[in-house]
Amino acid sequence: MELHDLTIAQAHQKLKNKEISSLELTRAILNRIAKVEPKVGAYITLTAELALAQAQEADQRIASKRIGPLTGIPLGIKDLISTKGIKTTCASRILEDYVPPYDATVMTRLRAEEFVLLGKTNMDEFAMGSSTESSALQVTRNPWNPAHIPGGSSGGSAAAVAAGECLGAIGSDTGGSIRQPASHCGVVGLKPTYGRVSRYGLVAYASSLDQIGPLTKDTIDCALLMNVLCGYDPQDSTSVSQNVPDYTAVLEKGVKGLTLGIPREYFISGMDPEVEQAVRTAITVLENQGAQCLEISLPHTEYAIAVYYIIATAEASSNLARYDGVSFGLRNGNEQRLIEMVQQTRSFGFGSEVIRRIMLGTYVLSSGYYDAYYMKASQVRTLIHQDFQQAFQKCDLIVTPISPTPAFRIGEKSSDPLQMYLTDIFTISANLAGIPGLSLPCGFSSQGLPIGLQILGNHFEEEKILQAGRAFERATDHHLRRPVI
Amino acid sequence: MKISSEEVEHVAHLARLHLSASDIETFTQQLNSILLYMEKLSELNTSGITPTTHVLHLSNAFREDQVRPSLPREEALELGPEQGGSSFVVPKVI
Numbered sequence: 103m104e105l106h107d108l109t110i111a112q113a114h115q116k117l118k119n120k121e122i123s124s125l126e127l128t129r130a131i132l133n134r135i136a137k138v139e140p141k142v143g144a145y146i147t148l149t150a151e152l153a154l155a156q157a158q159e160a161d162q163r164i165a166s167k168r169i170g171p172l173t174g175i176p177l178g179i180k181d182l183i184s185t186k187g188i189k190t191t192c193a194s195r196i197l198e199d200y201v202p203p204y205d206a207t208v209m210t211r212l213r214a215e216e217f218v219l220l221g222k223t224n225m226d227e228f229a230m231g232s233s234t235e236s237s238a239l240q241v242t243r244n245p246w247n248p249a250h251i252p253g254g255s256s257g258g259s260a261a262a263v264a265a266g267e268c269l270g271a272i273g274s275d276t277g278g279s280i281r282q283p284a285s286h287c288g289v290v291g292l293k294p295t296y297g298r299v300s301r302y303g304l305v306a307y308a309s310s311l312d313q314i315g316p317l318t319k320d321t322i323d324c325a326l327l328m329n330v331l332c333g334y335d336p337q338d339s340t341s342v343s344q345n346v347p348d349y350t351a352v353l354e355k356g357v358k359g360l361t362l363g364i365p366r367e368y369f370i371s372g373m374d375p376e377v378e379q380a381v382r383t384a385i386t387v388l389e390n391q392g393a394q395c396l397e398i399s400l401p402h403t404e405y406a407i408a409v410y411y412i413i414a415t416a417e418a419s420s421n422l423a424r425y426d427g428v429s430f431g432l433r434n435g436n437e438q439r440l441i442e443m444v445q446q447t448r449s450f451g452f453g454s455e456v457i458r459r460i461m462l463g464t465y466v467l468s469s470g471y472y473d474a475y476y477m478k479a480s481q482v483r484t485l486i487h488q489d490f491q492q493a494f495q496k497c498d499l500i501v502t503p504i505s506p507t508p509a510f511r512i513g514e515k516s517s518d519p520l521q522m523y524l525t526d527i528f529t530i531s532a533n534l535a536g537i538p539g540l541s542l543p544c545g546f547s548s549q550g551l552p553i554g555l556q557i558l559g560n561h562f563e564e565e566k567i568l569q570a571g572r573a574f575e576r577a578t579d580h581h582l583r584r585p586v587i
Numbered sequence: 588m589k590i591s592s593e594e595v596e597h598v599a600h601l602a603r604l605h606l607s608a609s610d611i612e613t614f615t616q617q618l619n620s621i622l623l624y625m626e627k628l629s630e631l632n633t634s635g636i637t638p639t640t641h642v643l644h645l646s647n648a649f650r651e652d653q654v655r656p657s658l659p660r661e662e663a664l665e666l667g668p669e670q671g672g673s674s675f676v677v678p679k680v681i
Contacts (some may be wrong), residue, residue: 439679
């Protein structure tokens with residue numbers, strides 16, 4: 103096995119046993135990046151020199167026997183998480199040269215572990231997209247097939263993990279942006295409960311939905327990263343002061359005695375038969391491991407896309423008002439009047455998907471339309487939340503597909519925004535209800551593209567989700583397959 | 588038509604965006620199809636249902652009003668495209 107194929111847990115053992123140094127490990131990953139990055143395009147910014155220096159520092163710490171689970175482990179960070187002194191572009195022209203003067207809380211937490219920062223990963227511009235095609239800065243390709251999208255918006259993070267260009271990565275999920283690219287790239291991704299991970303320093307898209315989380319090769323690594331990312335932060339007023347468990351503690355407990363709800367609304371006509379087959383087979387695997395399955399109903403599922411694209415765009419139109427060419431980021435044009443400067447800056451600096459969502463969000467909040475759209479959507483959001491609360495009275499976890507199809511081809515849906523939005527059907531409800539969701543590989547299409555399984559749990563039940571995910575991994579080997587690049 | 592090209596132009600102005608004539612045409616068509624899809628929500632009777640803004644029923648996060656370290660003014664100013672003295676410089680407002 104080559105070093106870039108290691109999981110975080112495996113690399114940690116080797117570092118601890120002094121079989122390898124962090125410097126060797128980091129060099130191996132940088133070599134891997136040099137080899138495959140021209141085909142994948144996962145990173146917007148590489149911090150190779152910094153990574154080597156951090157690896158040497160980590161090695162000193164390991165020599166003094168103060169190794170933590172992430173010490174000396176090379177990771178990629180999605181380019182909307184603020185990194186002090188390192189560009190944070192959000193894959194947008196408007197922030198192309200922006201260097202944050204402070205670290206996001208998750209960066210502070212990771213740095214305290216002395217992890218190794220490899221670079222900042224590509225994404226849909228401001229996390230608005232499902233394919234990473236809306237990045238204004240570069241194209242990311244699916245490591246399993248370069249003609250296909252890696253998913254989005256954390257497409258760079260997912261592709262980097264799948265391609266061995268990092269041992270794990272951090273992403274963010276507003277409507278499926280961790281889980282869907284994880285599914286399309288054949289890796290594990292977790293969106294934690296809203297409020298579980300601090301959003302301080304995460305560039306805001308839709309503040310009531312955004313949540314940071316890990317992308318990894320398996321559920322063990324996912325649990326290890328969760329242990330570091332989670333926790334109360336006074337800098338984020340929506341952060342929750344609830345105890346953080348050791349997510350690795352119950353991983354191997356199995357699914358015996360757990361009831362899995364299978365929502366009938368998530369097996370719809372028009373779904374790719376290979377996806378349905380893979381998910382149905384996965385459910386049988388979990389049953390064979392001792393889980394009980396129960397058909398349930400989440401009756402308001404069909405309204406989730408409309409609700410999401412009203413609420414998310416409304417919040418985005420407000421959050422993105424700060425890009426005005428005054429205090430940071432791009433300024434465009436030498437206009438005589440302030441309003442013209444602001445208009446020129448925003449129209450030049452934002453790509454078409456971002457402009458579309460700002461327009462939609464401004465419209466649904468505007469005088470005369472607020473009640474019909476934003477208020478209505480916020481009420482239906484309550485109904486979607488209630489669907490889940492009722493379901494979790496009957497079952498411990500809910501098991502569904504992640505995406506109706508495997509990764510589509512680059513360019514296939516970019517001309518029709520509504521068609522692109524409809525691909526988010528299985529992931530956005532979790533954000534609207536604030537519940538955690540895991541994506542893990544459960545099969546491959548006949549074309550060799552990965553298919554993902556989603557496991558949803560009630561608020562703060564990430565442990566149970568990971569426990570079920572781990573039980574599935576122990577019975578299968580989908581998570582061990584690596585793409586040939 | 589859910590939204591006319593004049594309304595699209597008005598919304599662009601509210602959002603401080605300058606759109607070309609062809610952009611306005613494209614966005615009018617695209618926003619119409621998206622807003623038509625959103626009509627779906629009117630199938631549901633939501634009278635009396637409390638809207639959700641945050642799912643965890645968080646209450647206000649109060650704290651003591653204490654002075655804490657913050658970003659120095661010089662560092663903040665450096666991030667702007669144009670500075671003068673202790674301020675950001677912008678084109679004329681009036």
